[in-house]
Amino acid sequence: MGRNREHARVAVITGASAGVGRATARLLARRGIAIALLARGRTGLDAAAAEVRAAGSRALPVEVDMAEYDQVVAAGQRVEAELGPIDLWINDAFSSVFAPFQQTRPEEFRRATEVTYLGYVHGTRVALHHMVPRDRGTIVQVGSALAYRGIPLQATYCGAKHAIVGFTEALRCELMHDRSKVRVTMVQLPALNTPQFDWLLSRLPRHAQPVPPIYDPMVAARAIVGAADRPGRREYWVGVSTALTILGNRIAPGLLDRYLARTGYDSQQAERPTDQDRPVNLWQPADGPDGRDYGARGSFTSRSHRHSAQAWLSRHRLVTAAGLTGAAAGVLAWRRH
Numbered sequence: 001m002g003r004n005r006e007h008a009r010v011a012v013i014t015g016a017s018a019g020v021g022r023a024t025a026r027l028l029a030r031r032g033i034a035i036a037l038l039a040r041g042r043t044g045l046d047a048a049a050a051e052v053r054a055a056g057s058r059a060l061p062v063e064v065d066m067a068e069y070d071q072v073v074a075a076g077q078r079v080e081a082e083l084g085p086i087d088l089w090i091n092d093a094f095s096s097v098f099a100p101f102q103q104t105r106p107e108e109f110r111r112a113t114e115v116t117y118l119g120y121v122h123g124t125r126v127a128l129h130h131m132v133p134r135d136r137g138t139i140v141q142v143g144s145a146l147a148y149r150g151i152p153l154q155a156t157y158c159g160a161k162h163a164i165v166g167f168t169e170a171l172r173c174e175l176m177h178d179r180s181k182v183r184v185t186m187v188q189l190p191a192l193n194t195p196q197f198d199w200l201l202s203r204l205p206r207h208a209q210p211v212p213p214i215y216d217p218m219v220a221a222r223a224i225v226g227a228a229d230r231p232g233r234r235e236y237w238v239g240v241s242t243a244l245t246i247l248g249n250r251i252a253p254g255l256l257d258r259y260l261a262r263t264g265y266d267s268q269q270a271e272r273p274t275d276q277d278r279p280v281n282l283w284q285p286a287d288g289p290d291g292r293d294y295g296a297r298g299s300f301t302s303r304s305h306r307h308s309a310q311a312w313l314s315r316h317r318l319v320t321a322a323g324l325t326g327a328a329a330g331v332l333a334w335r336r337h
Helices: 019-029 042-054 069-082 106-134 155-177 217-229 240-251 253-267 309-315 321-336
Strands: 010-014 034-039 059-063 088-091 138-144 183-189 206-208 235-237 269-273
Touching (some): 010 019, 010 069, 019 042, 019 088, 019 217, 034 069, 042 059, 059 069, 069 106, 088 106, 088 217, 138 155, 217 235, 240 253
Parallel strands (some): 010 034, 034 059, 138 183, 183 235
C-alpha cells in the first residue's frame, strides 16, 4: 500500500487460517480489500474466508503447502485470475519444533526450514513475478525478535527467521539497484498469544508457552497493516520486548547467552504437562481430522496485552533508536545485579 494505497485492492496472506495471519485478514477485510487466504488447513481457511466476507470483502481460500513451490506458483496464478492483480503479499506461514537441537530429528529440522524459510522465499518469488512487470506492489515479511536473537529450544525457528532477514536484505538491495518501485519491508514481532503453542511439535515435558510479555495477535496485525501502508521503512519492531531484545543483543550478546541459558528453558514452559495427544502441524494441518477452527488467539488470552504503546509510537516515528538503546543498556545493567 504506501504509495500503492490508492491501488491496493488485492492482498495475499500466507498462514492465513489462524494466528497472526487470521488477525491480519480481519483488519484488511474492513478496508474492502479482496484477500487470498493461503494455508494448509481447510477448516481454518473456510472460517477465515467467512470472516472476510462478513466484513464485506471478497475472499479466496486456497489450500497451499508453502514448502512446495509449484503449489505457490499455482496459487498466485489463481489469485490473479479470480481476484485481480496482487498489490500486497504478506508472508506469515511457518512451522517449527519446540525441543533442544539435539532432540530435533534431521527430517523435522528440514521440514520446518522448508515451510518457514523457503515458504517465504517461494512466496516472495511468486509475488515478484506478478509485481515487477507492473512496477508496483508491496511485500511484508512477518518476522520475530528471534530473527536477531536465538533462544534455546527454538533452533529451527530462530535459524529460519535469521535466514529470512538475510534473504530480504539482499533482495531489497537488488530492487534498489533495479530502481524498482516494488517495496519489501519486515515486521519483527514479540511473543504472541497464537494457537502455535497448541499444535507445534514439542518434546518439552511441560506445555510450551510464549516468553512473557505476551501480546494479542491484533497487536501484530495492526503493525503489519501499518507496515503495508508505509513500506518505505526497511523494518518495524513491535513491542518493547522486541526492541530491548534486538538492541540488547547488539550491546551484550554474551550476557544474553548466559541469561537465556539460565532462564530460557523454564520461561518457555507452562505449569501443566504436555498433552501427548495434541495435534502436530509439522507434516499435516492441525485442523484436519477433528475439523477444528483454531482462530487467531491461543490459550494465553488472560495473560496477553491488547495494545503496545511502543508499536503505536514506532509507526508514528516517535520512538528513537537512541532512546531504546539507553533503555536496553539500563535493563542489561539491572540484570547484571
